[in-house]
Amino acid sequence: MTDLKRAPLLHLAWKNIWRNRRRTLITLAAVALSVTLVQAFHNLSHGVYRQMIDNGVRAGSGHLAIYHRGYLQSRDERLLWSPKRLPADIAALPGVTAVLPRIYLAGLAQSSRESRGIVLTGVDPAAERAVNPFLKQRIAGEPFSRADSRKVIIGERLLRELKLKPGQKLVITVQRTDGELASELFRVGAVIRTGLREIDGSLVMAGRERVANLAGQPGTIHELAVILDTAERDRQVAPAVASLLEGRNELGLVPWDLAMPNLANAIKLDYASQKFIFLIILLIVAIGVVNTQLMSVMERQREFGVLLAIGSSPARLRRLVLFEGLLLGGFAGLVGSLLGALATLYLAEIGIDLRRFLPENLEFGGVVFDPVLRATWDFGYMLRIAVYVVVLSLLAGLYPAHRAGRIRPAEAMRKV
C-alpha cells in the first residue's frame, strides 16, 4: 500500500486479490472446477468420437474412399472398376495404414430350409482382418483365410434365420452386371455379432475375388477404403491419393464424412448440443467472476476513495480492477487446466465403463461404440478453454472496473 502509485499494477492486483483470501479461493474454486469439468468432458467426448470415427471408418468407407463416380448416390452395382495398381501405390504412401478393396452385391442366401435377402461383401481377408472391427466380434467359427476362399463370415442373426451352423453350406444368388442371375456355394466360416441389427441380419463377407467373379467382372471392386494412422493425416494423404487417380476420371475420392454422412452428422449434432452446454457453463463462470469483482469493488469504495484522493487516476483504478479479474481468471484457468489434465489422464487410462449401466451394445450414427469410454487429449481445445476463461474474466471485470473508475473520493470516504 505504500508506494501505490509507482508499484507495478499487476503486482498490486495480485496482492489485492489475495487480501480477501477466502473469497478469492471460493471464486477460484468455482472457475477452476468449471474449467476442469469442461476440459475433461470435452476430452472424453473427443475420445468417444474418435473411437466412433475409427470404428466407423474401419468397418465402413475408410478415412478416404475411392468409388466410381455416381456410386455413392445411386449404389448402382454395375459401377464396378478395376483397381489395378492403386492399392499397392496407395499403401506405399506415408500415413496409410491399410487399403481395403471391397465389393458389395445385394443377393439372396439360401440354406436347405430358409432364404433371406443379404448384402454379399467381398473383401481382402488379410487386410480386413487387421483392420475391420466387425471381425473382432467373432463369436464362433474360424477367421478368414484366402481371398478366393468359399468360407464366409456371416452375421449371427442371419445365421439363426437361415437355421445354419458354422461349417454348413449356403447358396448365394446375385444378379450379374449383365442382368443374369448367378449362384455360388459358400460355407459358414465365422459368425460375428456386431450389435447392429441391420448388419447382423444381412452381412455375408467373402473373399473379393470370388465375389467379383460371381458378379461376372473378375478383379473389380466398388470401393477402395483407405485407412490412415490418424484421422488428421487426410490433409497430406488426400492430395497424394488424388494425384495417383490422375487419368482415371471415372473415379472419385471421398472423405469419410461424405461417404458416411450419418456418422458425421451424429457426431456434429452431439457436438452442437455439447457446445451449447459449454457456453452456458462459461456464462455461469462469468457471472461468478463479475459477482466477485463487483463485491470486492463495492467493499473497497473507501479504499479507492483514498487512492483517488492521493492522486491515483480513475483510469489506473480501472486498470487495477481489470488486472485483478484477469489474474483471477488466469490463475483459475491454470489451476483448472492442471486438474483437467489430471482428470483426462484418469479418463484416458481408466475410462468410464458403461457396462454397469447398459446391458448391450450401443449404437450411435450407425456405429457401435465401445462400452468403455476413454478420453483422448485435445490440447488445442484445453488451451482454448483456458484462454476463454481468461478473456471472460477480463470481460467480467469491465463493469466492476467501470464502477471503480466512477467513484467520487469525497463520497467514498464517507462510506463504511
Add this chain to the structure above:
Amino acid sequence: MLLATAYRNLWRNRRRTQLTLSAMILSSSLLILALGIFSGMLDDMLASATEQYHGHVVISARGYQDSHDLYATLDPVPLLEILRRRPEILGFSPRLRGFGLASGAKASRPVELLGVDPGAEVRVTTLSHQLEQGAPLNAGGTGQALIGRGLAEKLGLKVGDSLVLFTQAADGSLANDLLRITGIFATGDSRRDNNLVLCQLAWLQNFLVLPGRVHEISLRIADPLEAEKTAAALRTLVDPELEILDWGRLLPEMREAVASFDVSRMIIVLILYAATALGILNTFFMSVLERSREFGILSALGMRPRRILSLILLEAGLLGLIGLAGGTALGLLLTWPMAAVGIDLSATLTAVTYGGGTILPRLHAEFVAANFWLPALSLFLVSLAAGLPPARRAARLKPVEALRHD
C-alpha cells in the same frame, strides 16, 4: 419475528443482495434452459423412434411383432371402445401389414405394405407429415399410396404414377393390383424410405383378403415416458391373448439409446449443477462472511448463537426462495423461444439415425415440469447449505474476534 428481521437484513445491504440474487437467477435460469434443451433432444429421439412409424404403444396378437405373421390378426372393434375411454390415449390407429413385390417403370423390389386409416394414423404417427411431394392419403378414398423417396427413385416413379403390387393373399390367392402414388415421403430413415408403402387400410384388407382384420393397433399417448404404465393398465382390460408392447419393449435398442443419452447427459447436468451451485455458494458464502462483524455485534448484544444461526439460515432460505422464483421465471422466458423456434442445424446436418430413431438436426427445448422444480429445489437447498457453514462460524464466533474481523 425472526423472519421479519431476516427479511429486513436482506435489504440492508441492497446492492450485495441484488448481486447475489442476480447471480442465482441467471445461473439457475441458464440451468433450466440447458435442461429444457436436453429434454428437447430426448423428446426428438423418442419421437423419431416412435412417432415416425411405431407409435408409443402397440396392441397385437401375441408374437406378431416378432414374426410379422400374416395370419396373426385381430378384430379391432371391441378394443376401440376401451381405448376411447382412456384420457391419456390421444390417438389410436388400426393397421394391417403385408409384404410383397412392388414394381414401377424401372424395376421391382420387395416392399412392406402398411394399411392405415389416414384420419386415425395422422393422430398417431408423423409419416404423412413428412411428405416431400404430393398430398397425404385421402381418408375416404382407396387405391392410393405414399412411398418413400428411396423407393420412388429405385422404381423410377413420381407422384401420379401407378405402382404395381403383387403378393400372396391370406387365402392363398395371388393378389395383384395398382396403387396410385399421391405423395412421396422422406423420413431420413433409409429403411422406411426404401421399402415402405403406405396405403389405405380398407384397400389392403381387400387386397390381402383379410376383411375387417388388422395386425395391430398403434397408440399415441400424452407422455411417451408413461408408455409402460399405459401398456400395463391396458393389459388388465383386454383379452390376455393380445400382446401390448410399449416402445421400450418394441425397440429395445431405443431404450438403450435413451439410457446412454441419460448417462452422458447426467454427466453434463452434474457439471452444470456443480458450476451453478459453486457460483451460488460462492456469492452466498461471501455475503455471509462479510457480515461477520455484524454477527459479532449481535452476539455481543446477547443474541444466542442458535438464534444467530437461525437468522442466517432464514436469510439464506429467503434469498434462495426469491432467487429460485426469479430463476424459474427467467428460465421460462429463456426456454420459450427455444421451445417455439429452436436452432435449426439442417443447413449443416442431415437427419441422424440413432438407436432405431432418426433425429432431426435441430436444438430445441421442451417444457418439462421436472426441469423447473428440480433445479429450483436443489438450488434452494444449495443456498441453505451455503448459508450453513458461515452461519455456524458466525454463531461460534467470539464477539471480540468478530469485531476485529474486517
Add this chain to the structure above:
Amino acid sequence: MTRSIQLLLFLLLLVPPTASAMDMRQLIREVEDQYMGVSSEAIMVMQVRTAHWTRTTEMHAWSLGRDHFLVRILAPAKERDVATLKIGREVWNYLPKVDRTIRIPPSMMGGSWMGSHITNNDLVKAAHIDEDYDFRLLAEDAQTWTIEGLPKPNAAVIWGRIVYRVEKKRRVPVQIDYFDEEGVRVRSIGFDRVTKIGNRQIPLRMRVQPLDQPDEQTVLEYRKLRFDVDIDRTFFSRRQLRMP
C-alpha cells in the same frame, strides 16, 4: 417343378437293369443329351394345402428343354391368366389385372411360386445334375433301386444329399428325399399314377411334402400331357406371356 420333370425324365431313363454295374455319370450324361430339346404341353391341377387354406389351381403349361417354361392359370377365375415365364435363370410373372409383366428380383427368388411349396428358385435350378451331383447305387431290392446323389464339393446346391427311389419295372421314380447337411430330411416328393404317354412311362401325380410342416403339401397332377409339341424358343417370350 421343372426339376421334377427333369428328374422324372432322367428317371424315365431307361435305367438298364444292370444299373448297379453302370457308370451312373455316363448314364446321366446320356439322359441329359436325350432331354435336350424335348418339348411338352400339359394341363395340370395344383392343389396346395397350408395351415390356413387349401386351394386348387388349374394351369396350362408348356416347356422346351430345361430352360424354357411357361405356365398360365386357367382357374380360379380371380387369377385367370396370371402367368409365369422362365427363360434360363430368369422368372417373369404376368399380372392380367394390371396388365404388367414383373421380373422377379434375385432377393425374391426364394419366395413361393404361385403360393405352392415350390420356390421360384426350384423353377430355375436348371443345374446340370450330372455336374452338381455324384450318383451311386445305395441299395437294390426286387422292385426298386435306391440311388444317392451327393453334391460335388463346390456345387451351388442347398441340399446335403438327395435320395431317389426308382421302380425297376417301369423305370419311374417313386420318391425323392432331400436332406440337409446334418442328414435331416427336409422335403420329400412322391410320385404315383404312372401312365404310359406315347412311348414314355410317366407318373401323373407328384406330391411335395415339407417335413417341418407335416400338415402342408402341394400336389401337382397332370390332366393332359403330350410330348414333342410344335413349339420353339420364340414361343417363350414376354409377348406370349401376355397372350391368353
